[in-house]
Amino acid sequence: MYLNCKTYFSYRYGTFPHELLVLTASELAVKTMALTNINNTSDIWDFVSACKRAGIKPVAGVEIRNEDTLCYLLLSRNNEGFFQINRFLSTHLIAKAPFPDRVELGADVFVIYPFNKEWLQSEPLLTVNEYMGVQTTEVNKLYGVDMQQWGSRLLMRHPVTFQDKVHYNVHRLLRAIDKNIILSKQEDTHKAGEHETFMPPATLLLAFEAYPQIIINTFLLMEKCSLDMDYEEDKNKKHASASKEDDRQLLEKLATDGLLYRYGKTNTVARERVLKELKIINDLNFNAYFLITWEILQYARSRGFFHVGRGSGANSIVAYCMQITDVDPIELDLYFERFLNPYRTSPPDFDIDFSWVDRDDIIDFVFKKYGKEHVALLGMYTTFQYKATVRELGKVYGLPKTEIDLLAEGRLQSDDKVHAQILRYSDLIKDFPNHLSIHPGGMLISENPIHYYTATDLPPKGFYTTQIDMFVAENISLFKFDILSQRGLGHIKDTVDLVRKTRGIAIDIHDVELFKQDKRVAQQIRSADTIGCFYIESPSMRQLLKKLRCSDYLTLVAASSIIRPGVGQSGMMQEYIYRYHNPDKFEYLHPKMKELLQETYGVMVYQEDVIKVAHHFGGLDMAESDILRRAMSGKYRGTKQMQRLEEQFFLNCKARGYDPGISREVWRQISSFAGYSFSKAHSASFAVESYQSLYLKTYYPVEFMVAVINNFGGFYNRALYFQQLIKHGATVYNPCINNSDYLTSIKNDIVYVGFIHIKDLERALMEKILEERDRNGAYLHLQDFIERTQVPPEQLNTLIKVNALRFTGKTKGELLWEANTLQKTNTRRIPAGQSLFQEPEISFQLPALKQNRLKDMMQDIELLGFTLENMFELVDADPYQHKLAADIPGCVHQTVTCLVYLICTKDTYTKKNKEVMHFGTWLDVKGDWVDSVHFPESARRYPFQKRGFYFITGKVIEEFGVHTIAVEQMEKAGIKKLNS
Known part of the structure; x- marks a missing residue:
C-alpha cells in the first residue's frame, strides 16, 4: 500500500538508498511497495531484486513533476506498462518538453493524480485507470466529497522520501543545493512535507479508518501490479544475421x-x-x-x-x-x-x-x-563527494567564499555550530547520486x-x-x-594522411610485426625519444623505458603495466626493474610463485597474474578469482564480496600450510593493485599503438609532430610540441595569411602554424580569410587584405603583432601605422584581388620603425602561447655558465647548478610520513631533458612559482642508468628587459 516511495535517485530530493528503503519496509512487515522516483527509473531493477530477496512484492512506477509541481504518479500493471512509462518519460525528457496535465497511457499504466477537491468538482469523471491519491495530511479535506461518485477513484498516497528528522534536514539541504539558494530563502513548494517518512502500516490504516473504501481501493490496485525480470536471460541483440x-x-x-x-x-x-x-x-x-x-x-x-x-x-x-x-x-x-x-x-x-x-x-x-x-x-x-559538498553546503548556509575554502580544505579549526553542521551533513550526503x-x-x-x-x-x-x-x-x-x-589514434591517422599527401608514400599502419623488428624503432624506444607517442611520452614512462633499456615489444608490454600506480605504490616496479636486469640475484617468495610468475620475475604485473595467484596459490575458484580481479580494477560495486574473498584466501593459505608472513605479503601485493591493474591484453594493445606511433615518429618526425599538434592531445602543452618539431629539423613559421590554414600545415617542406593557435582570433574571420584566399588568390598587400576581408581593427592588430602579414616585407610597426591609417580612410576602391586591372597600393612615407626581437618573442608567447625561437634568449643569465643535461651523467654524487625551463611537475607523498614531495621535468638551452626530485624539506622551502626559468641546485643521483637532480635549492631566473 506504499505506492509513492523514493530513493536518492530522486536526485537532490530523496535520501534512501534502495537497500535501506527495502530493509525498512521489511522491518515494518510491508508486503507490497512501489518505487516512484522523480522523473526517472534509474534503480528500479536494483529495487526489484532487493524486494524479492526480502519477500516484498515490488511495483514499478515514476513520479512525474514539472519543476516543483507534482503532476501525477504512474504505476505499471506489468512489464508492458513499465515499457509505456519509460517511453512516455523518455519522450518528454529528450524533447525537454513539459509533461501534460493529464495523460492516458493505456490499460497497463495506472495514473494517480494528487488530491484536489476543486478538481473533483469541475473535471469529468476519472477513467478506469485514473485515480486520485490522498495523503494522511489531506484526510480532513475529504469532508463534503461525494464518495458514492468518487469513492472508487480514491487511494491512500503516503509519500516516503526520507528516513527521519535528520534526513529531512538532509532533504532540505539537497533542495537548497538544487535551487542554488541559501536555506532561509527556501519555500514550502521547494521541499517535501515533514511527514514523508516510513509510517507503520497500522498508523497509516488508522488515518483512513473512516474511509474503508479508499483502503480497499489501494490494496486492490497494488494487487493488480506486478513486474517480472529474468536476470539471467540475455537481453542483447540476439542475431547479427538472419538466425x-x-x-x-x-x-x-x-x-x-x-x-x-x-x-x-x-x-x-x-x-x-x-x-x-x-x-x-x-x-x-x-x-x-x-x-x-x-x-x-x-x-x-x-x-x-x-x-x-x-x-x-x-x-x-x-x-x-x-x-x-x-x-x-x-x-x-x-x-x-x-x-x-x-x-x-x-x-x-x-x-x-x-x-x-x-x-x-x-x-x-x-x-x-x-x-x-x-x-x-x-x-x-556523478556523486556528491565530501569536499565539493562542503562547498555547496557552505553556500547554502551563506558563508563567505574564503571561509568555505578553509572549511573544505580542513584548515579551519572552529567550534562554530554552523561549521559542525556543514561537516556532519556533508558526511551524510557523501556518495549520494547527484545527476545523470x-x-x-x-x-x-x-x-x-x-x-x-x-x-x-x-x-x-x-x-x-x-x-x-x-x-x-x-x-x-x-x-x-x-x-x-x-x-593518439588521431595522431596516427593524420600522420599517415600527411605522409601520403606530402611524400606520396602509403603506410600500412597495421603491419605491426614490421615495426617490432625495426632497429631504428628499437633505438628510439631505448633512448626514450617518445614525445607525442601514445602512452609512452610522460616523464615517468620515459624514465622507466631508460631504466629498463627497453627495446622490444614484450618489455614494452610489461612497462605499459608496471608504470601504473598499483605496481609503483607497492614498490614492485623498482623490484621488477632490478630483477629484469639481475634474473639470477633474487629469490622467489615461494616455489608456487615462481611457477606462476616466472615470466614477470615473481612480480604481479597483470590482472591475469592476480587471477593466477588467487586461484593457484590462494585456493579461490576461477569465478571467485575473476570477482577479485574485477574488484582490483574498480569494476565491482560493494565491499562485502571483497571481505569474504579476503577471509577465504587466508583460510585456504592456512590449510595449505603456507607461512602466515608469506600469505600476508602475497595478499598485500594483490591489494596494492586495487583500481590500477591492467590486463595483459590491454597492455599489449597499448604497446601496439605505441609501436605505430614510434614507427611514424622515427621515419616521419615532422609529419608526426604536426599531427600531434593538430589533435590537441598529449601529455604536454603545445609549446613543447612546437619546440620538438623544430628540434627534429622542421622549418616552422608563424601564422601567415597567405600560407597558413585553420590547423598547422606543411607546404613545400615548410610548417606554418595554424590560425587556431592565435589567441582571441575569431573563428568566423579565420574562415573568411581562407575562403577569400581560395576564391580569389593570395593577398597582395595590407590594403588588399583589409578590403577583401573587412577585418575589424583589433583583429587586424592581432594578426600584425603575430607577424601574419610579413609577406609585405614591412615591419610590425610600419604595418600597424598603415593599418590604422587605412581603416580610418573610407575608400570605395575595388579590392585589388577582384579588380580587372591591378590598382596600385597606396604608399606611405614613414619614419624608420625598428623591430625588437625580444619584444617579438614576448608577443608570440602572449598571442600564441609559445615562441618558435629558443626561449633561453629571454632569460637574463647565461645558461652555458651552468651544467647542461649532457653534463649530468658525469656528475653523479656531485652538486650541480643548472639554468632550466620548467615543463611540468608531479606531486606525490612520502610513504612513511605522507609528506608532499615533487618531481620536476625541465629543458635546458639545447632542448634536452633534465629531471629533478624535490624531497619534503626542499618542497617546503622552495615551492614552484608557475612555469618559467629556474636555477636549480642539487646532488646528482643515479638509478638504473637514469640521472636525477635531488634539488637542495631553487630560484626563479629573471627575464631580459625588452629594450636590451
Missing part, C-alpha cells in the same frame, strides 16, 4: 579467412585454438556480439577510420583473426578464458578506441544501423526496445542515454559495447 545458425557460420568463415591472413596455411596451433574459441563463443551465445563488433569496424574502415581493439577481448584469437585487435594472443600466451568462459560471473566486452574526431560518427552509425528504439549510450551518475552523466564509452544494443528496461535522456552529447548505469545493465544481462575515443 543463430547463420551467425555461427558467418563467424566461422570470417575467423577462418582471418586465420589465413594472420598465420598462413600451416599453423596448426593457431587453427586448433580458433576452433576451440568458436565452440565456446557459440555455446555461450556470443556469436552476435563478435559479429556486431566486426560490422562496426567494417564501417570504420570504409570511412578510413583507425581503431585499436584492447582490453580482455585481445585475449581472443578469433578477435585477432577478424582484425578486431592487433594483439597476437599466441605470441603473448594470453588465455581466452580471461575474456569468455562458462564460469565467468560478469559479461565480457570489447574496448574499441577510435580517434576523438571519428567516435561520434561511429556512434551515429550504430544508432542508425540497429535503430534508436534498440540502442542507447550507457548512463552513469554518460559512461565514457558504453553502448547497449538490445533485442527488445531499450525502454523495456530503462528510460532514456538526451544529455548535451546529443545521443540517447540510459538512466541505468553499467552495474544495473550487467545485473539484468544487458552487455555493453565500449566505443571509446582517444587522441
Whole structure:
C-alpha cells in the first residue's frame, strides 16, 4: 500500500538508498511497495531484486513533476506498462518538453493524480485507470466529497522520501543545493512535507479508518501490479544475421579467412585454438556480439577510420583473426578464458578506441544501423563527494567564499555550530547520486526496445542515454559495447594522411610485426625519444623505458603495466626493474610463485597474474578469482564480496600450510593493485599503438609532430610540441595569411602554424580569410587584405603583432601605422584581388620603425602561447655558465647548478610520513631533458612559482642508468628587459 516511495535517485530530493528503503519496509512487515522516483527509473531493477530477496512484492512506477509541481504518479500493471512509462518519460525528457496535465497511457499504466477537491468538482469523471491519491495530511479535506461518485477513484498516497528528522534536514539541504539558494530563502513548494517518512502500516490504516473504501481501493490496485525480470536471460541483440545458425557460420568463415591472413596455411596451433574459441563463443551465445563488433569496424574502415581493439577481448584469437585487435594472443600466451568462459560471473566486452574526431560518427552509425528504439549510450551518475559538498553546503548556509575554502580544505579549526553542521551533513550526503552523466564509452544494443528496461535522456552529447548505469545493465544481462575515443589514434591517422599527401608514400599502419623488428624503432624506444607517442611520452614512462633499456615489444608490454600506480605504490616496479636486469640475484617468495610468475620475475604485473595467484596459490575458484580481479580494477560495486574473498584466501593459505608472513605479503601485493591493474591484453594493445606511433615518429618526425599538434592531445602543452618539431629539423613559421590554414600545415617542406593557435582570433574571420584566399588568390598587400576581408581593427592588430602579414616585407610597426591609417580612410576602391586591372597600393612615407626581437618573442608567447625561437634568449643569465643535461651523467654524487625551463611537475607523498614531495621535468638551452626530485624539506622551502626559468641546485643521483637532480635549492631566473 506504499505506492509513492523514493530513493536518492530522486536526485537532490530523496535520501534512501534502495537497500535501506527495502530493509525498512521489511522491518515494518510491508508486503507490497512501489518505487516512484522523480522523473526517472534509474534503480528500479536494483529495487526489484532487493524486494524479492526480502519477500516484498515490488511495483514499478515514476513520479512525474514539472519543476516543483507534482503532476501525477504512474504505476505499471506489468512489464508492458513499465515499457509505456519509460517511453512516455523518455519522450518528454529528450524533447525537454513539459509533461501534460493529464495523460492516458493505456490499460497497463495506472495514473494517480494528487488530491484536489476543486478538481473533483469541475473535471469529468476519472477513467478506469485514473485515480486520485490522498495523503494522511489531506484526510480532513475529504469532508463534503461525494464518495458514492468518487469513492472508487480514491487511494491512500503516503509519500516516503526520507528516513527521519535528520534526513529531512538532509532533504532540505539537497533542495537548497538544487535551487542554488541559501536555506532561509527556501519555500514550502521547494521541499517535501515533514511527514514523508516510513509510517507503520497500522498508523497509516488508522488515518483512513473512516474511509474503508479508499483502503480497499489501494490494496486492490497494488494487487493488480506486478513486474517480472529474468536476470539471467540475455537481453542483447540476439542475431547479427538472419538466425543463430547463420551467425555461427558467418563467424566461422570470417575467423577462418582471418586465420589465413594472420598465420598462413600451416599453423596448426593457431587453427586448433580458433576452433576451440568458436565452440565456446557459440555455446555461450556470443556469436552476435563478435559479429556486431566486426560490422562496426567494417564501417570504420570504409570511412578510413583507425581503431585499436584492447582490453580482455585481445585475449581472443578469433578477435585477432577478424582484425578486431592487433594483439597476437599466441605470441603473448594470453588465455581466452580471461575474456569468455562458462564460469565467468560478469559479461565480457570489447574496448574499441577510435580517434576523438571519428567516435561520434561511429556512434551515429550504430544508432542508425540497429535503430534508436534498440540502442542507447550507457548512463552513469556523478556523486556528491565530501569536499565539493562542503562547498555547496557552505553556500547554502551563506558563508563567505574564503571561509568555505578553509572549511573544505580542513584548515579551519572552529567550534562554530554552523561549521559542525556543514561537516556532519556533508558526511551524510557523501556518495549520494547527484545527476545523470554518460559512461565514457558504453553502448547497449538490445533485442527488445531499450525502454523495456530503462528510460532514456538526451544529455548535451546529443545521443540517447540510459538512466541505468553499467552495474544495473550487467545485473539484468544487458552487455555493453565500449566505443571509446582517444587522441593518439588521431595522431596516427593524420600522420599517415600527411605522409601520403606530402611524400606520396602509403603506410600500412597495421603491419605491426614490421615495426617490432625495426632497429631504428628499437633505438628510439631505448633512448626514450617518445614525445607525442601514445602512452609512452610522460616523464615517468620515459624514465622507466631508460631504466629498463627497453627495446622490444614484450618489455614494452610489461612497462605499459608496471608504470601504473598499483605496481609503483607497492614498490614492485623498482623490484621488477632490478630483477629484469639481475634474473639470477633474487629469490622467489615461494616455489608456487615462481611457477606462476616466472615470466614477470615473481612480480604481479597483470590482472591475469592476480587471477593466477588467487586461484593457484590462494585456493579461490576461477569465478571467485575473476570477482577479485574485477574488484582490483574498480569494476565491482560493494565491499562485502571483497571481505569474504579476503577471509577465504587466508583460510585456504592456512590449510595449505603456507607461512602466515608469506600469505600476508602475497595478499598485500594483490591489494596494492586495487583500481590500477591492467590486463595483459590491454597492455599489449597499448604497446601496439605505441609501436605505430614510434614507427611514424622515427621515419616521419615532422609529419608526426604536426599531427600531434593538430589533435590537441598529449601529455604536454603545445609549446613543447612546437619546440620538438623544430628540434627534429622542421622549418616552422608563424601564422601567415597567405600560407597558413585553420590547423598547422606543411607546404613545400615548410610548417606554418595554424590560425587556431592565435589567441582571441575569431573563428568566423579565420574562415573568411581562407575562403577569400581560395576564391580569389593570395593577398597582395595590407590594403588588399583589409578590403577583401573587412577585418575589424583589433583583429587586424592581432594578426600584425603575430607577424601574419610579413609577406609585405614591412615591419610590425610600419604595418600597424598603415593599418590604422587605412581603416580610418573610407575608400570605395575595388579590392585589388577582384579588380580587372591591378590598382596600385597606396604608399606611405614613414619614419624608420625598428623591430625588437625580444619584444617579438614576448608577443608570440602572449598571442600564441609559445615562441618558435629558443626561449633561453629571454632569460637574463647565461645558461652555458651552468651544467647542461649532457653534463649530468658525469656528475653523479656531485652538486650541480643548472639554468632550466620548467615543463611540468608531479606531486606525490612520502610513504612513511605522507609528506608532499615533487618531481620536476625541465629543458635546458639545447632542448634536452633534465629531471629533478624535490624531497619534503626542499618542497617546503622552495615551492614552484608557475612555469618559467629556474636555477636549480642539487646532488646528482643515479638509478638504473637514469640521472636525477635531488634539488637542495631553487630560484626563479629573471627575464631580459625588452629594450636590451
